Amino acid sequence: MRPLLAFVDDESPAKRRKKTQAKAVPHRSLDYFFGKQSKKQEEDEAGAHRVKEPGANDYQGLTDEELARKLQQEWNQEDGEGAIDVDVKADLQPDNVGAAEQDQKQSERAQELLTPRVQDTDNPTKKDVLGLRSVADTEDEAALNIPFDQSPLEFDPAVYLPELRKHWLAADGDATYALLTRCFVLVNSTQSRIKIVDTLVNCLRTLIEGDPESLLPAVWLATNSLSPPYISLELGLGGSAISKALKKVCGLDGAGLKTLYDKYGDAGDVAFEAKKKQTFILRKPKPLSVKSVYKLLVKIANSKGPGSVEQKQKLVERLIQDARGAEESRYIVRTLCQHLRIGAVKTTMLIALSRAFLLSRPSGTDYPIKDRSALQKLKKEELGQVWLQAEEMVKGCFARRPNYNDLVPCLLEIGVCDELVLRCGLALHIPLRPMLGSITRDLGEMLTKLQGRDFGCEYKYDGQRAQVHCDEQGQVSIFSRHLEVMTDKYPDLVALVPEIRGDGVSSFILEGEVVAVDQSSGELKTFQTLTNRAKKGVDINSIQVDVCLFAFDLMYLNGQSLLDRSFRERRGLLRSMFIQKQHRFTWVESIDATSADSERVLEFFKSATESKCEGIMVKVLDNLPHTDPTTGFDTPAPATPIKSKTTKRATALLSTYEPDKRLDSWLKVKKDYSTSADTIDLIPVAGWHGQGRKAKWWSPILLACRGDPGSGSLQVVTKCISGFTDAFYKANKDKYDEDGPNTRKLKPSYVEYSGQQQPEVWFEPQEVWEMAFADITLSPTYTAAIGLVSEERGLSLRFPRFLK
Numbered sequence: 001m002r003p004l005l006a007f008v009d010d011e012s013p014a015k016r017r018k019k020t021q022a023k024a025v026p027h028r029s030l031d032y033f034f035g036k037q038s039k040k041q042e043e044d045e046a047g048a049h050r051v052k053e054p055g056a057n058d059y060q061g062l063t064d065e066e067l068a069r070k071l072q073q074e075w076n077q078e079d080g081e082g083a084i085d086v087d088v089k090a091d092l093q094p095d096n097v098g099a100a101e102q103d104q105k106q107s108e109r110a111q112e113l114l115t116p117r118v119q120d121t122d123n124p125t126k127k128d129v130l131g132l133r134s135v136a137d138t139e140d141e142a143a144l145n146i147p148f149d150q151s152p153l154e155f156d157p158a159v160y161l162p163e164l165r166k167h168w169l170a171a172d173g174d175a176t177y178a179l180l181t182r183c184f185v186l187v188n189s190t191q192s193r194i195k196i197v198d199t200l201v202n203c204l205r206t207l208i209e210g211d212p213e214s215l216l217p218a219v220w221l222a223t224n225s226l227s228p229p230y231i232s233l234e235l236g237l238g239g240s241a242i243s244k245a246l247k248k249v250c251g252l253d254g255a256g257l258k259t260l261y262d263k264y265g266d267a268g269d270v271a272f273e274a275k276k277k278q279t280f281i282l283r284k285p286k287p288l289s290v291k292s293v294y295k296l297l298v299k300i301a302n303s304k305g306p307g308s309v310e311q312k313q314k315l316v317e318r319l320i321q322d323a324r325g326a327e328e329s330r331y332i333v334r335t336l337c338q339h340l341r342i343g344a345v346k347t348t349m350l351i352a353l354s355r356a357f358l359l360s361r362p363s364g365t366d367y368p369i370k371d372r373s374a375l376q377k378l379k380k381e382e383l384g385q386v387w388l389q390a391e392e393m394v395k396g397c398f399a400r401r402p403n404y405n406d407l408v409p410c411l412l413e414i415g416v417c418d419e420l421v422l423r424c425g426l427a428l429h430i431p432l433r434p435m436l437g438s439i440t441r442d443l444g445e446m447l448t449k450l451q452g453r454d455f456g457c458e459y460k461y462d463g464q465r466a467q468v469h470c471d472e473q474g475q476v477s478i479f480s481r482h483l484e485v486m487t488d489k490y491p492d493l494v495a496l497v498p499e500i501r502g503d504g505v506s507s508f509i510l511e512g513e514v515v516a517v518d519q520s521s522g523e524l525k526t527f528q529t530l531t532n533r534a535k536k537g538v539d540i541n542s543i544q545v546d547v548c549l550f551a552f553d554l555m556y557l558n559g560q561s562l563l564d565r566s567f568r569e570r571r572g573l574l575r576s577m578f579i580q581k582q583h584r585f586t587w588v589e590s591i592d593a594t595s596a597d598s599e600r601v602l603e604f605f606k607s608a609t610e611s612k613c614e615g616i617m618v619k620v621l622d623n624l625p626h627t628d629p630t631t632g633f634d635t636p637a638p639a640t641p642i643k644s645k646t647t648k649r650a651t652a653l654l655s656t657y658e659p660d661k662r663l664d665s666w667l668k669v670k671k672d673y674s675t676s677a678d679t680i681d682l683i684p685v686a687g688w689h690g691q692g693r694k695a696k697w698w699s700p701i702l703l704a705c706r707g708d709p710g711s712g713s714l715q716v717v718t719k720c721i722s723g724f725t726d727a728f729y730k731a732n733k734d735k736y737d738e739d740g741p742n743t744r745k746l747k748p749s750y751v752e753y754s755g756q757q758q759p760e761v762w763f764e765p766q767e768v769w770e771m772a773f774a775d776i777t778l779s780p781t782y783t784a785a786i787g788l789v790s791e792e793r794g795l796s797l798r799f800p801r802f803l804k
Contacts, residue, residue, distance in 0.1 A: 141167075142160075142163050142164050142166070142167045142178075143164065143167070143176060143178040143179045143181070143182045144178070144182060146160050146164075146179075146182055146206070148182060148183050148186050148198075148199045148202040148203050148206075149186045149190070149195055149198060149199045149202075150198065150202065151198060152198055152201045152202055152205070152355060152356075152359055152372075153372050153375055153376050154372075155202045155205070156372075157202070157205050157206040157208075157209045157210060157360065158209065160206065161206070161209065161210045164179070164206070164210060165210065167287070168211070168289075170286060170287050171286065171287045171288070171289040171292070172289070173211075174211060174213075174214055174289035174290065174291050174292070175206075175207055175210060175211040175214040175218070175289060175290050175291075176287045176288065176289055176290070177287070177288035177289060177290055177292075177293050177323075177328060177332075178287065178288075178324065178325075178328060179203065179206065179207075179290070180203070180218055180221060180222065180290055180331075181327050181328050181331050182203075183199055183200065183203035183222070184222075184327075184331050184340070184342050185327055186199045187199050187200065187342040187344065188341065188342050193348075196342075196344070196348060197348060197351055197352055197355070200222070200344060200348065200349065200352035200356075201352045201355045201356045201359075203218075204218070204219075204352055204353060204356035204360075205356045205359060205360040207290075208356060208357070208360045208361065208362055208412070209360050209361075209362065209363070211290075212362040212412050213291070214289070214290040214291055215408060215412065216404060216405065216408045216409070217290050217291050217293070217294035217295075218290045219349060219353070219404050219408055220294055220404060221290065221293065221294055221297075221335065222340075222342070222344045222349060223344055223345075223346065223349050223404075224335065224338060224339070224340040224344075226294070226297055226298055226301055227405075228402055228403040228404075228405075228483065229402075229482055229483040229484050230430070230431055230479060230483050230484060230485050231403075232485070233298065233301045233302075234301055235297065235300050235301050235336065235338065236300075236301065236312070237300070237312065237316065237336055237337075239267070239337075241309075241312065241313055241316055242267055242316065242333060242336055242337060243257060243267075244313065245313065245316045245317045245320050246267075246270065246271055246274060246320065246333070248317055249317055249320045249321045250271070250274035250275060250277070250320075252274055257270065257274075260273055260274065264695070265689055265690075265695025265696060266334075266339075266341070266691075266695055267333050267334065267336075267337050267339075268329075268330040268331060268333045268334035268337065268339075268341070269330065270333075271320065271326075271329040271330055271332070271333040272326045272327065272329060272330035273326075274329075275323070275325065275326040275329040275330075276326045286322070287324060288319075288322055288323065288324065288328065288332075293319070293332070293335075296315060296318075296319055297335070297336075299315060300312050300315050300316065303315070316336060319332055319336070320332055320333065320336075339691065346398075347395070350391065350394050350395050350398055351387075351391050351394075351395075353394055353407075353408070353411060354387070354390040354391045354393070354394040354395075354416055355387060355390065355391075357369075357390075357411050357415050357416050358370045358386070358387075358390050358415075358416055359372060361415060362412055365412070365413065365415075367414055367415035367417065368415070369415065370386070390416045393416055393420060393421065394407070394411075394416060394420075395660070396421065396659075397410075397420055397421060397423075397424035398424070398433075398660075399432060399433045399659035399660035399661075400424060400425055400426050400432050400433075400563075400659055401424040401425065401426075401427060401430060401432075402430075402431070402432070402433050402483060402660075403430065406423075406424055407424055410423050410424060425561065426509070426555070426556050426561045426563070428469050428470075428471045428477075428507060428509065428556070429469050429471070429475070429477045431467050431469075431477075431479035431483045432467070432509070432555065432659045433483065433659045433660035434465065434467065434481050434511065434659065434660070435657055435658050435659055435660070435661060435663075435666060436660075436661065436662040436663075436666070437617055437662065437666035437667055437668040438662055438663065438664050438666065438667055438668070439667075439668060439670075440667050440668070440669050442669065443598070443601060443602060443605060443669055446618055446667050446669050447595045447598055447601070448595075449664055449667065450595055450618065450620065450653075450664075450667070451595040452594075452595065452625045453594070453595070453620050453621075453622075453625050453653065454592065454593075454594055454620075454621045454622055455592070455593060455594070455618050455619060455620050455621055456567070456568075456571070456590050456591070456592050456593075456618070456619050456621055457590060457591050457592075457593060457601055457604050457605075457616050457617070457618050458552055458588040458589065458590040458616060458617045458618075458619070459550075459588055459589040459590070459608045459611065459613045459616060459617075460608065460613055460614045460615045460616055460617050460668060460670065461513040461515045461524070461550055461588070461613050461614070462515070462524075462526065462527045462612060462613060462614050463513040463514050463515035463516070463527060463530060463547075463550075464480065464481075464486075464513070464514045464515075464527075464530060465480065465481040465511070465512075465513055465514075466478055466479070466480065466486065466490070466493075466511070466512055466513070466514045466549065467479040467480075467481075467509065467510075467511050468493070468497070468508075468509070468510050468511070468512070468549070469508075469509050470497050470501070470507060470508055470509075471507050472506045472507050474497070474498065476493075476494045476497050478490055478493060478494070488536040488537055488538060489533065489534065489535055489536055489538055490514065490538070490547065491538055491539075491540040491543075492540055492543055492546075492547065492584075493514070493547070493549055495540060496549075496581065496584055496585055499579065499581055499585075500578050500579050500580075500581060500585045501578065501579070502576075502577045502578050502579050504558070504577065505557070505558065505577050505578070506558050506559075507556070507557070507558055507559060508554065508556055508557050508558070509554075509555045509556035510551055510553065510554045510555070510574060510578075511551070511552060511553040511554075511555065512549045512550050512551035512552055512553075512588070513549070513550045513552070513588070514530070514547050514548075514549055514550075515530070515547060515548055515550060516529040516530040516533075516545050516546070516547055517546055517547060517548045517583055518546070518583075519546040519583050519584075520583075521583075522548070522582070522583040524611060524612045524613070525545075525612075526612065526777070526778075527777075528777055528778055529545060530545060530547070532544075532545055533545040533547075546583075548583055548584055548585065548586065549584070549585050549586075550586060550587065550588045550589075551574060551578070551585065551586070551587055551588070552571075552574075552587070552588045552617075553567075553570055553571070553574065553657065554570045554571075554573050554574040554577075555570070555657055557573060557577065562657070563656060563657045563658075563659070564656050565656065565657075566621065566622050566623050566655040566656065567619050567620065567621055567622075567655040567656075567657075567665075568621040568622055568655065570657065574587070575587055589608075589611075591604050592621065604616065605669060609671045614670050614671065615668060615669050615670035615671050616668070616669050617666060617667070617668050618666070618667040618668070618669065619655070619665065619666050619667075620653050620654070620655040620665040620666075621655055622655050623654050623655050623656065653665045679770050679771060679772050679773075679803060680705070680770075680771050680773065680797070681705075681768050681769070681770055681771070682703040682704060682705055682717065682718075682768070682769055682771050682800075683703065683704050683705070683706075683714060683765050683767065683768055683769070684701050684702070684703055684736075684763050684765075684767055684769060685702050685703065685704045685714055685716065685751050685753075685762065685763050685765060686701070686702040686747075686751075686753075686759035686761065686762045686763055687699070687700070687701045687702060687736065687759055687760065687761055687763065688700060688757075688759055688760050689760055694729065696733065697729035697730070697732070697733045698729070698732060698733055698736060698761070699721050699724065699729065700719040700720060700721045701719065701720055701721075701732075702716055702718075702719055702753070702759055703716070703717060703718050703719070703720055703769070703771065703800070704716045704717060704751060704752075704753075704765075705717055707752060712750055713750050713751070713752055714750055714751050714752065714765060715752045716751065716752065716753040716754075716755070717795070717796055717797055718771075718773075718796055718797040718800045719800075720771065720800040720801070720802055722799070722800065722801045722802065723772075723801040723802030723803065724802055728802075736761065736763050738761055741764075742763060742764045742766065743761045743762060743763055743764065744761075744762045744764065745761070745762070746762065747759075747762055748762060769802060769803075769804070770802075770803040770804050771797070771800050771801065771802060771803060772800070772801045772803055773797040773798060773799060773800045773801065775797075775798040775799075776795055776796070776797060776798070777795070777796055777797075777798045778795065778796075
């Protein structure tokens with residue numbers, strides 16, 4: 001057997017690009033300043049008899065600061081129009097510049113924390129004076145000490161805003177990026193989920209009350225994104241662009257950068273250390289604002305076409321250069337890498353937004369907010385209910401309309417209230433977040449969970465989940481489960497929509513699985529066949545991979561949301577209002593059953609796996625349990641005893657469509673999760689350093705099986721990052737230490753590996769790991785078993801998971 005790995009292919013290295021003829025702004029370090037001065041002095045001593053050329057600069061006798069001014073003057077003349085000037089404020093002019101300070105009294109604590117240490121020369125109203133400055137002097141002292149990690153019931157933004165606004169004047173009155181950096185630093189310093197949420201809540205409240213226009217860009221930056229998934233806005237930056245910028249801005253060479261990266265393993269940490277070593281700068285940069293950082297990132301993402309690589313490089317360098325202090329540099333670089341590492345995932349941000357708008361509102365609005373002193377008097381359980389009610393409302397709105405550009409402006413206008421649900425409801429051509437199914441170990445566990453309920457079993461096809469939208473004008477949009485646009489990928493499905501709409505159907509949102517099929521026989525093909533189809537720009541006249549859409553749910557029909565209807569109702573409307581087209585559009589294969597029909601369900605599961613499906617989905621049909629005494633709650637459990645807690649949860653199961661929730665009303669039973677599924681024994685042979693939190697461990701790990709009998713070879717079959725605990729990672733790193741006896745730098749001759757990216761360390765084979773996996777698949781990357789199953793492809797494991 002020869003192995004291979006299909007699903008974790010690394011990106012090939014970027015092609016070397018030719019240098020442009022445009023003259024870039026030169027990077028000059030302090031060595032250049034004093035080196036040029038010394039050189040001039042030597043020339044004067046050695047050749048005093050020479051006549052000085054007209055216009056030559058005489059640096060002799062100048063102080064360091066005077067020299068710096070003269071050099072800057074020369075550079076300005078040399079660079080001319082070469083320097084890039086990024087107007088990051090063109091269409092984001094603030095309305096609150098010069099706003100009156102609301103609170104005249106500050107607590108003694110705030111006075112102590114926020115006492116400014118900026119000298120008169122740093123007054124933003126004065127013209128910047130060129131001179132050598134300590135990097136530490138550029139940091140924003142006002143934002144640096146705000147205790148965002150206090151309880152939101154104790155924290156009062158009004159205490160800190162007067163002093164903050166003075167500092168914001170240097171950024172045209174906008175909230176500075178230093179405020180967000182302070183939040184990131186505090187979040188990164190704790191693993192407490194409560195502290196993380198509290199810190200985000202207080203930072204958001206400060207923006208709500210102090211600079212509401214900066215709230216939306218702050219939310220995007222804190223969630224490490226620029227737009228929702230269905231709006232394509234990617235930075236498109238490679239690691240080389242960021243490395244090049246760090247070398248240029250921080251005065252590092254290649255060896256120095258590599259040393260820092262090998263030590264810290266994170267580009268942001270490298271920038272932090274490099275900035276700390278940059279003791280002096282020529283002038284104090286204008287503070288980065290939250291708005292300007294976001295807009296500059298959008299400009300990078302929108303840079304396309306000829307010259308875009310050079311344009312992006314200049315923008316990246318300018319952004320890193322303007323970062324004030326080491327911490328700002330750390331988080332600017334992490335943002336550029338799209339790896340912020342602060343744990344502000346979508347759920348955390350939505351919780352923080354809901355609580356922030358319960359406690360704060362922008363000036364000029366009058367929607368009701370909670371009184372902090374009153375909340376402090378509530379019991380823990382009562383306070384939890386107040387938070388929970390707001391959280392569920394905000395989460396539900398975002399699940400139906402997953403775009404902060406829609407949600408945040410509504411919150412700023414009306415706060416958390418019932419009207420928010422109406423404003424952020426379902427909309428055509430904006431994907432809702434799909435409902436998810438809970439995983440069960442086997443059919444026995446599934447039958448136990450759904451005891452006393454009617455349910456439908458459906459084939460879980462091995463394809464791509466799709467959400468299809470169609471409006472009254474016939475415009476069609478198709479989205480993936482991750483909300484990415486797939487309309488261009490499936491022009492054949494777009495053309496099919498008019499044929500499947502039944503009488504009386506004007507608009508709809510339905511969901512189904514796109515599967516590669518044989519058009520003549522209807523035979524299902526593998527997911528790998530579907531991946532051979534281009535992702536965009538597919539010509540309908542040159543399609544080589546035919547597909548069928550197996551529909552399983554209907555969420556919107558003729559302007560009405562169906563989310564609150566039972567699954568039985570939604571399924572009935574789907575099958576009665578739409579028209580099947582052989583081998584192109586049909587319903588998922590299904591049966592209806594109860595927990596008493598275990599043998600029938602088992603046969604259906606077997607037929608699904610034999611039909612090249614992943615397993616089955618099991619869905620509760622109605623909101624209430626049936627009352628049939630033969631299969632009711634008094635029926636004894638077939639195998640696993642049912643605890644009272646489980647019974648209570650079963651009675652509460654609903655059959656409504658719950659966007660972005662993983663509930664037991666949808667259960668998936670997959671062949672790789674089944675206790676009867678096969679496992680495979682593999683040998684760890686190599687590894688790479690992980691990213692971010694896992695940078696100090698080996699992750700992913702390369703695994704191999706034994707090759708041809710008698711050859712002694714090991715053939716790589718997959719990389720694995722799943723199933724490992726932190727404790728395992730630590731023990732594994734100790735065992736396979738880079739400088740220990742169990743590793744080597746070069747690949748052993750007996751290991752067969754043809755991947756493009758070489759591991760950072762090779763292991764001495766000495767362990768066997770038991771691995772679970774979803775399937776054995778063909779791969780275009782490796783040559784394992786080539787010629788046995790396919791003449792062109794080898795084999796690999798799909799979704800490997802470490803067991804022991």
